Ligand SMILES: [Fe+2]
Protein backbone atom coordinates (compact mmCIF):
# COMPACT_ATOMS: atom_id res chain seq x y z
CA UNK A 275 0.00 0.00 0.00
CA UNK A 276 1.21 3.50 -0.81
CA UNK A 277 0.69 5.83 2.13
CA UNK A 278 1.37 9.53 2.51
CA UNK A 279 1.35 11.42 5.79
CA UNK A 280 1.42 15.22 5.66
CA UNK A 281 2.38 17.24 8.74
CA UNK A 282 0.56 20.10 10.44
CA UNK A 283 -1.33 22.20 7.90
CA UNK A 284 -0.62 25.79 8.87
CA UNK A 285 -3.29 28.40 8.10
CA UNK A 286 -4.41 29.52 4.67
CA UNK A 287 -1.00 28.93 3.05
CA UNK A 288 -1.09 25.27 4.08
CA UNK A 289 -4.74 24.77 3.13
CA UNK A 290 -4.25 26.33 -0.29
CA UNK A 291 -1.24 24.11 -1.03
CA UNK A 292 -3.15 20.97 -0.01
CA UNK A 293 -6.21 21.91 -2.06
CA UNK A 294 -4.14 22.77 -5.13
CA UNK A 295 -1.56 19.97 -5.01
CA UNK A 296 -2.94 16.96 -3.15
CA UNK A 297 -5.30 15.84 -5.95
CA UNK A 298 -2.30 15.71 -8.36
CA UNK A 299 -0.09 13.98 -5.80
CA UNK A 300 -2.72 11.31 -5.22
CA UNK A 301 -2.86 10.61 -8.92
CA UNK A 302 0.84 10.95 -9.79
CA UNK A 303 2.06 8.76 -6.93
CA UNK A 304 -1.00 6.46 -7.09
CA UNK A 305 -1.51 6.90 -3.37
CA UNK A 306 -3.81 4.45 -1.63
CA UNK A 307 -4.21 6.31 1.62
CA UNK A 308 -3.46 9.86 2.77
CA UNK A 309 -3.40 11.13 6.37
CA UNK A 310 -3.12 14.87 7.00
CA UNK A 311 -2.52 16.55 10.34
CA UNK A 312 -4.95 19.48 10.43
CA UNK A 313 -4.53 20.87 13.94
CA UNK A 314 -3.38 24.33 12.74
CA UNK A 315 -5.35 24.64 9.51
CA UNK A 316 -7.62 27.50 10.62
CA UNK A 317 -5.59 30.63 11.38
CA UNK A 318 -2.88 28.48 12.94
CA UNK A 319 -5.00 27.23 15.84
CA UNK A 320 -7.36 24.32 15.44
CA UNK A 321 -9.47 23.58 12.40
CA UNK A 322 -13.06 24.51 11.62
CA UNK A 323 -15.50 21.98 10.21
CA UNK A 324 -15.56 23.85 6.88
CA UNK A 325 -11.78 23.77 6.56
CA UNK A 326 -11.66 20.10 7.62
CA UNK A 327 -14.19 19.31 4.89
CA UNK A 328 -12.09 21.20 2.31
CA UNK A 329 -9.00 19.12 3.22
CA UNK A 330 -10.99 15.88 3.03
CA UNK A 331 -12.48 16.93 -0.32
CA UNK A 332 -8.95 17.64 -1.61
CA UNK A 333 -8.01 14.00 -1.07
CA UNK A 334 -7.20 13.37 2.58
CA UNK A 335 -8.68 10.05 3.75
CA UNK A 336 -8.16 10.92 7.40
CA UNK A 337 -7.38 14.09 9.34
CA UNK A 338 -5.56 13.93 12.65
CA UNK A 339 -5.57 16.80 15.15
CA UNK A 340 -3.36 17.35 18.24
CA UNK A 341 -3.08 19.59 21.28
CA UNK A 342 -4.97 22.27 19.28
CA UNK A 343 -7.78 19.80 18.47
CA UNK A 344 -10.63 21.92 19.77
CA UNK A 345 -9.25 25.47 19.51
CA UNK A 346 -11.97 26.09 16.92
CA UNK A 347 -15.08 25.38 18.94
CA UNK A 348 -17.21 24.04 16.10
CA UNK A 349 -14.86 21.02 15.93
CA UNK A 350 -16.50 19.82 19.17
CA UNK A 351 -19.64 19.24 17.10
CA UNK A 352 -18.10 18.50 13.72
CA UNK A 353 -15.96 15.60 14.95
CA UNK A 354 -19.11 13.81 16.06
CA UNK A 355 -20.50 13.92 12.53
CA UNK A 356 -17.28 13.19 10.60
CA UNK A 357 -15.55 9.91 11.56
CA UNK A 358 -12.62 10.66 9.24
CA UNK A 359 -11.37 13.25 11.76
CA UNK A 360 -9.41 11.83 14.72
CA UNK A 361 -8.36 13.65 17.89
CA UNK A 362 -5.61 12.29 20.16
CA UNK A 363 -6.44 8.90 21.69
CA UNK A 364 -5.25 10.05 25.13
CA UNK A 365 -7.09 13.39 25.10
CA UNK A 366 -9.45 14.16 27.99
CA UNK A 367 -11.81 11.25 28.55
CA UNK A 368 -14.78 13.59 28.10
CA UNK A 369 -13.59 14.82 24.67
CA UNK A 370 -15.88 14.09 21.72
CA UNK A 371 -14.70 12.04 18.76
CA UNK A 372 -12.30 9.12 18.56
CA UNK A 373 -8.54 8.72 18.65
CA UNK A 374 -8.29 5.61 16.49
CA UNK A 375 -10.28 4.12 13.66
CA UNK A 376 -10.01 1.45 10.96
CA UNK A 377 -10.52 2.90 7.49
CA UNK A 378 -11.31 1.17 4.21
CA UNK A 379 -8.68 1.53 1.48
CA UNK A 380 -8.92 0.51 -2.21
CA UNK A 381 -9.04 -3.23 -2.94
CA UNK A 382 -10.80 -4.13 0.29
CA UNK A 383 -7.75 -3.32 2.37
CA UNK A 384 -8.01 -1.90 5.88
CA UNK A 385 -5.87 0.76 7.53
CA UNK A 386 -5.74 1.61 11.22
CA UNK A 387 -4.92 5.23 12.06
CA UNK A 388 -4.38 6.45 15.63
CA UNK A 389 -2.98 9.61 17.15
CA UNK A 390 -1.52 10.14 20.61
CA UNK A 391 -0.15 13.16 22.46
CA UNK A 392 3.25 12.87 24.11
CA UNK A 393 3.92 14.05 27.64
CA UNK A 394 7.43 15.60 27.53
CA UNK A 395 7.52 19.44 27.37
CA UNK A 396 3.84 19.63 26.47
CA UNK A 397 1.80 22.50 27.89
CA UNK A 398 -0.62 20.13 29.50
CA UNK A 399 -0.01 16.44 29.99
CA UNK A 400 -2.65 13.89 29.25
CA UNK A 401 -2.61 10.20 30.09
CA UNK A 402 0.17 7.77 29.16
CA UNK A 403 0.44 7.55 25.35
CA UNK A 404 2.37 4.27 25.42
CA UNK A 405 -0.34 2.22 27.10
CA UNK A 406 -2.96 3.85 24.85
CA UNK A 407 -1.04 2.83 21.73
CA UNK A 408 -0.28 -0.64 23.08
CA UNK A 409 -3.97 -1.29 23.60
CA UNK A 410 -4.98 -0.21 20.11
CA UNK A 411 -2.16 -2.12 18.39
CA UNK A 412 -2.94 -5.30 20.30
CA UNK A 413 -6.54 -5.02 19.13
CA UNK A 414 -5.49 -4.49 15.48
CA UNK A 415 -2.62 -6.85 14.62
CA UNK A 416 -0.87 -6.32 11.28
CA UNK A 417 -1.53 -9.14 8.86
CA UNK A 418 -4.70 -9.90 10.80
CA UNK A 419 -7.44 -7.32 11.22
CA UNK A 420 -5.59 -4.63 9.28
CA UNK A 421 -3.25 -4.49 6.27
CA UNK A 422 -1.47 -1.37 7.51
CA UNK A 423 -1.43 0.92 10.53
CA UNK A 424 -0.18 4.44 11.13
CA UNK A 425 0.49 6.12 14.46
CA UNK A 426 0.74 9.94 14.56
CA UNK A 427 2.89 10.73 17.63
CA UNK A 428 2.09 14.35 18.39
CA UNK A 429 4.64 15.87 20.75
CA UNK A 430 7.67 18.13 21.25
CA UNK A 431 10.49 15.78 22.20
CA UNK A 432 12.30 13.75 19.54
CA UNK A 433 13.34 11.35 22.32
CA UNK A 434 9.73 10.55 23.17
CA UNK A 435 8.93 10.14 19.48
CA UNK A 436 11.84 7.75 18.96
CA UNK A 437 10.76 5.85 22.05
CA UNK A 438 7.30 5.45 20.53
CA UNK A 439 8.81 4.32 17.23
CA UNK A 440 10.74 1.52 18.90
CA UNK A 441 7.81 0.65 21.16
CA UNK A 442 5.68 0.06 18.05
CA UNK A 443 8.41 -1.50 15.91
CA UNK A 444 7.03 -4.54 14.12
CA UNK A 445 3.52 -3.83 15.36
CA UNK A 446 2.67 -0.71 13.31
CA UNK A 447 3.47 0.04 9.67
CA UNK A 448 4.30 3.70 10.31
CA UNK A 449 5.10 5.83 13.35
CA UNK A 450 5.44 9.47 12.36
CA UNK A 451 5.79 12.55 14.54
CA UNK A 452 3.94 15.83 14.22
CA UNK A 453 3.62 19.08 16.22
CA UNK A 454 7.05 20.76 15.98
CA UNK A 455 6.46 22.15 12.45
CA UNK A 456 10.06 21.43 11.42
CA UNK A 457 10.88 18.17 9.59
CA UNK A 458 13.60 15.91 10.90
CA UNK A 459 15.94 13.99 8.55
CA UNK A 460 15.72 10.55 10.18
CA UNK A 461 13.27 8.72 7.91
CA UNK A 462 14.08 5.01 8.25
CA UNK A 463 12.68 1.52 8.54
CA UNK A 464 13.27 0.28 12.08
CA UNK A 465 14.65 -3.29 12.56
CA UNK A 466 11.18 -4.79 13.07
CA UNK A 467 9.79 -3.25 9.86
CA UNK A 468 8.11 -0.04 11.06
CA UNK A 469 8.63 3.10 8.96
CA UNK A 470 9.64 5.97 11.20
CA UNK A 471 10.23 9.74 11.06
CA UNK A 472 10.60 11.86 14.21
CA UNK A 473 8.70 14.80 12.73
CA UNK A 474 7.00 15.26 9.39
CA UNK A 475 7.29 19.06 9.49
CA UNK A 476 4.43 21.43 8.68
CA UNK A 477 2.58 22.13 5.47
CA UNK A 478 3.07 25.88 5.63
CA UNK A 479 5.20 28.88 4.70
CA UNK A 480 8.74 28.28 6.02
CA UNK A 481 9.64 31.97 5.66
CA UNK A 482 8.24 32.26 9.18
CA UNK A 483 8.76 31.12 12.75
CA UNK A 484 7.21 27.65 12.70
CA UNK A 485 4.47 28.90 10.40
CA UNK A 486 3.69 32.22 12.06
CA UNK A 487 4.53 35.57 10.45
CA UNK A 488 8.04 36.15 11.80
CA UNK A 489 7.69 39.79 12.98
CA UNK A 490 5.84 39.16 16.26
CA UNK A 491 7.76 36.03 17.35
CA UNK A 492 11.05 37.86 16.65
CA UNK A 493 9.89 40.89 18.63
CA UNK A 494 9.02 38.66 21.58
CA UNK A 495 12.35 36.80 21.41
CA UNK A 496 14.39 40.00 21.13
CA UNK A 497 12.50 42.31 23.49
CA UNK A 498 10.59 39.88 25.69
CA UNK A 499 7.45 41.92 25.03
CA UNK A 500 4.32 41.05 23.08
CA UNK A 501 2.80 43.71 20.85
CA UNK A 502 0.42 41.85 18.57
CA UNK A 503 -1.14 38.44 18.09
CA UNK A 504 0.56 35.70 16.14
CA UNK A 505 -0.79 35.26 12.63
CA UNK A 506 0.13 32.59 10.08
CA UNK A 507 2.63 33.49 7.35
CA UNK A 508 0.98 33.62 3.95
CA UNK A 509 3.77 32.81 1.47
CA UNK A 510 3.82 29.64 -0.64
CA UNK A 511 3.72 26.56 1.54
CA UNK A 512 6.05 23.60 1.44
CA UNK A 513 4.06 20.39 1.79
CA UNK A 514 6.01 18.19 4.21
CA UNK A 515 5.59 14.61 5.19
CA UNK A 516 6.47 10.97 4.84
CA UNK A 517 5.83 8.55 1.99
CA UNK A 518 5.72 4.84 2.82
CA UNK A 519 5.11 1.67 0.83
CA UNK A 520 3.96 -1.31 2.84
CA UNK A 521 3.49 -5.02 2.23
CA UNK A 522 -0.25 -5.70 2.29
CA UNK A 523 0.22 -9.18 3.72
CA UNK A 524 2.59 -8.44 6.58
CA UNK A 525 1.87 -4.73 7.06
CA UNK A 526 5.61 -4.05 7.30
CA UNK A 527 7.24 -1.11 5.52
CA UNK A 528 9.07 -1.87 2.26
CA UNK A 529 10.17 1.65 1.40
CA UNK A 530 10.23 5.00 3.18
CA UNK A 531 11.01 8.44 1.86
CA UNK A 532 10.92 12.06 2.99
CA UNK A 533 8.44 14.20 1.12
CA UNK A 534 8.82 17.99 0.71
CA UNK A 535 7.12 19.78 -2.15
CA UNK A 536 7.06 23.46 -3.19
CA UNK A 537 7.75 26.61 -1.19
CA UNK A 538 11.01 27.61 0.48
CA UNK A 539 12.23 24.30 1.92
CA UNK A 540 14.58 22.12 -0.11
CA UNK A 541 12.32 19.72 -1.99
CA UNK A 542 12.47 15.95 -1.74
CA UNK A 543 10.30 13.38 -3.48
CA UNK A 544 10.11 9.61 -3.29
CA UNK A 545 12.14 7.81 -5.95
CA UNK A 546 9.91 6.88 -8.91
FE1 LIG B 1 0.50 20.46 18.22
Ligand SMILES: [Fe+2]
Pocket residue numbers: 282313314340453454455
Ligand atom coordinates in the same frame (compact mmCIF):
# COMPACT_ATOMS: atom_id res chain seq x y z
FE1 LIG C 1 0.99 21.93 15.05
